[in-house]
Amino acid sequence: MQDLEDADFTTASFIYATLRCHEVMEGYVKQQFHTHPHVASVNTRHLAANFIKPDASSQAAMETKVTALSTKVDSYVSKVELLITKEKERAAAAKVKKYKGKPEEEAS
């Protein structure tokens, strides 16, 4: 870059190089960096590098597991509902028994 025999050429080269740099810088500042095409391409590369492709086999296994869990939950729900019904019936029977037994006690 430096020419010791031709100082003018060296100076002109440096000025030219500096102004070229300023042109590149101006492009980035005008686009506020974010929207500059080169920055956008780097961001795209970053997203591609960090993208996790869904695995088909693991997805199927996950679906099976979710179905099994759903069935299990359904059976628990039906059991709980059955227990609630039985409890209600037992409470009603106890109430009837109590009501029927009262006159006999009074009579005695």
Place this chain on the structure above:
Amino acid sequence: MEFSRLILTLALRVQTQTRYLQRIKQGKLNPGLMVGWRNWKDSHSFLEFFTLSGHIDTETGTAAFSHSQKAGFTTYIEAQLAISFKNLFPSVFGKGGLSSMDDSDCLPAITNGDKWNNGSTSIHFQLMRNMNDVSYQLDSSIKKVLKDHVEARQLATDCVTASKRFVINFIAFMSQEYSTWQQRGFTKKAAWQTVCWIIRRIFEDRQSDLCQKYAGPRRC
């Protein structure tokens, strides 16, 4: 005259310098342009003037001055500027140990995001704190050297101002990008890696542009 043609070519290509074009077309070349290149700064060379290490050995500094004079540079600043065209990164980003050299995934001098911005004492804030000092130092130097050349002085001052503006925006962008990627759910390492890729890309743009166009096959 080769110098005139070169200046005319550069002015034609660089749209931002159009106000100087008319005078150059009329053959009124400003002699201030020929004083030397030490007054012409861009973003890369602007960053070279930040002394973040805080200490340079006297022996090292003196040797650097001596070598620069032996190489034909009239001032140490000229040597610094010449080296800034050779390096991809300014020393604040690129000065690292041998183990961290040529690492495309991170910056040799800043290996993680916390070194860049930890909220108080990191390089981001060191640069911002030194910004006005460096700018004032360079402006003063330009005013002194080019006191008799109004137009060249204005052009050189514009270069420093544009460089300062770029560096301030660039620093803010780096920190913002780093935090944005973290907010999107990426780890600190992944976020800093992206920022490093962007920085590398920007400085590669600058370097490739220089090698393609500034001196042609004769010098590059």
